[in-house]
Amino acid sequence: MPLVDLVMPKMGESIMEATILKWLKQPGDAVKQDETVLEIATDKVDTEVPSVAAGTLEEILFQVNDVVRVGAIIARIRTGTTANVAPGDDNILAPAGVADAGQNSQPKTVNHSAPSQPAQYQYPAPASMQNGTPRPAANGVAANRFYSPLVLNIAASEGVPLGELESIPGSGNEGRVTKKDILQYIAERKAGGPSAAGSTVIAPVYHSTTPVRAVPAQLTTDTPSTVTYGGNVEIVEMDRMRRLIADHMVRSKHTSPHVTSFSEADVTHLVHWREKVKKEFEKRENTKLTFTPLFIEAVIRCIKKYPLINSSLDGDKIIIKKDINIGMATALPSGNLIVPVIRHADQLNLTGLARQVNGLADNARLNKLRPDDTQGGTFTLTNVGTFGSLMGTPIINQPQVAILAVGAIKKRPVVLETPEGDAIVIRHMMYLSLSYDHRIIDGSLGATFLSAVARELEQFPTEREF
Numbered sequence: 001m002p003l004v005d006l007v008m009p010k011m012g013e014s015i016m017e018a019t020i021l022k023w024l025k026q027p028g029d030a031v032k033q034d035e036t037v038l039e040i041a042t043d044k045v046d047t048e049v050p051s052v053a054a055g056t057l058e059e060i061l062f063q064v065n066d067v068v069r070v071g072a073i074i075a076r077i078r079t080g081t082t083a084n085v086a087p088g089d090d091n092i093l094a095p096a097g098v099a100d101a102g103q104n105s106q107p108k109t110v111n112h113s114a115p116s117q118p119a120q121y122q123y124p125a126p127a128s129m130q131n132g133t134p135r136p137a138a139n140g141v142a143a144n145r146f147y148s149p150l151v152l153n154i155a156a157s158e159g160v161p162l163g164e165l166e167s168i169p170g171s172g173n174e175g176r177v178t179k180k181d182i183l184q185y186i187a188e189r190k191a192g193g194p195s196a197a198g199s200t201v202i203a204p205v206y207h208s209t210t211p212v213r214a215v216p217a218q219l220t221t222d223t224p225s226t227v228t229y230g231g232n233v234e235i236v237e238m239d240r241m242r243r244l245i246a247d248h249m250v251r252s253k254h255t256s257p258h259v260t261s262f263s264e265a266d267v268t269h270l271v272h273w274r275e276k277v278k279k280e281f282e283k284r285e286n287t288k289l290t291f292t293p294l295f296i297e298a299v300i301r302c303i304k305k306y307p308l309i310n311s312s313l314d315g316d317k318i319i320i321k322k323d324i325n326i327g328m329a330t331a332l333p334s335g336n337l338i339v340p341v342i343r344h345a346d347q348l349n350l351t352g353l354a355r356q357v358n359g360l361a362d363n364a365r366l367n368k369l370r371p372d373d374t375q376g377g378t379f380t381l382t383n384v385g386t387f388g389s390l391m392g393t394p395i396i397n398q399p400q401v402a403i404l405a406v407g408a409i410k411k412r413p414v415v416l417e418t419p420e421g422d423a424i425v426i427r428h429m430m431y432l433s434l435s436y437d438h439r440i441i442d443g444s445l446g447a448t449f450l451s452a453v454a455r456e457l458e459q460f461p462t463e464r465e466f
Contacts (some may be wrong), residue, residue, distance in 0.1 A: 004053045006075040011042055011371035012143040018042045019240075020074070025057045025220040029079060038074070038137050042239060045338065045369045055079035102365070141270070150247070151182050153398070158186050158257050159315055160286045179247075183440065241336045256437040260393045261447045265454040267409060268428040269462050270294060281466055285351050293353035295406055296326050298456035299437045300346045303379060306449045308441065310378045316342055326378030327397060328357060330364045331386070336362050339397055341377040350466050355427060385409060391431040406430060430457070 058078040170177040229454040324346040340360035385390040385408030
């Protein structure tokens with residue numbers, strides 16, 4: 001009876017590893033094709049890994065909390081016949097004859113529609129791991145270690161090339177370079193310390209088949225806290241997602257000098273139009289019309305006028321994105337936050353935007369987002385008004401360069417200029433705030449873009465069709 005390899009699936013271009021959260025099947029258990037075998041987590045979302053064949057779970061190669069590289073074999077399933085792999089499972093089953101670094105090649109069952117090609121094209125891996133052979137050692141340090149996306153991002157933002165990264169001694173399991181290691185190295189390099197001078201340290205080699213225990217994001221120190229707390233207190237450990245959010249927010253502030261500009265908009269016309277058409281819209285399109293797709297429409301029109309807002313920074317290169325992929329910050333039932341992405345939002349009409357907004361929000365609340373649903377955003381919108389806030393100072397979602405927050409819509413008395421003179425009237429008013437990366441976006445551009453969004457909302461055409 002043949003063995004079928006279950007591998008860590010590809011989950012997006014920038015995701016190179018995942019953490020095993022829970023095994024739902026144990027060795028000896030029967031599994032059906034497409035039945036969930038385990039739950040995994042990336043730095044974006046939690047997801048499930050289904051079985052690629054019907055049979056018996058023969059062997060588990062990694063345990064709960066192990067961090068596993070994309071493409072690595074995580075389990076083996078014994079089948080009675082050749083595995084019947086459903087179309088679309090190409091990224092789940094390993095190509096024939098492909099072996100992980102440090103492991104002998106073994107036959108794999110392959111989907112007949114999947115091209116036979118080198119592993120580095122099927123599964124993204126760091127350059128030091130490609131082709132299954134170590135790169136030349138740098139300063140005596142073994143060069144085929146694995147680096148987490150966080151370490152690679154920090155290295156890129158600080159201008160640390162791969163050759164130099166490979167010279168950094170790692171304090172993590174199997175000599176892995178941790179966040180603390182790279183930050184300490186960068187600090188010493190800037191200060192001209194011993195790390196900058198190129199000390200020679202031999203680090204253990206990381207093999208992709210060796211389990212590596214997941215280490216919680218360290219916000220301040222790697223040593224346990226010895227602080228004692230007086231009085232009546234309750235100590236609550238951060239869950240995994242909250243630790244990731246905390247680390248992401250700290251890294252964003254460390255990366256980008258934030259500036260926030262504020263504006264307000266009279267959205268009376270928009271509010272009245274939505275109130276007039278929302279029931280007919282829901283009846284005809286079978287989806288609700290919220291304010292979010294209307295805000296996104298205005299943002300898209302302004303991004304087209306000011307494309308630098310839709311960019312990222314790579315060293316001293318500004319990467320202006322031609323695709324407009326809008327991230328929308330969404331609160332989860334746990335209170336944590338996630339940012340699903342509407343891809344090619346500029347190619348959608350209002351109905352398409354409404355469907356995307358509602359579908360992604362529902363999937364987020366039901367924990368059904370796919371890893372790709374949170375990838376590739378170029379600009380983010382967060383509606384802080386959902387919870388009653390008038391305004392906020394949002395933190396940039398790296399590697400983007402700007403994020404817009406819209407506050408609660410409130411009725412307020414305002415002065416309205418009319419041909420007959422000024423009048424005090426009741427209007428629907430809303431504050432907007434834009435946080436942007438001051439390395440490439442100056443206050444003039446940030447304020448101009450924000451004012452343009454406000455004008456788009458104020459000049460909403462009340463006679464438009466949907």
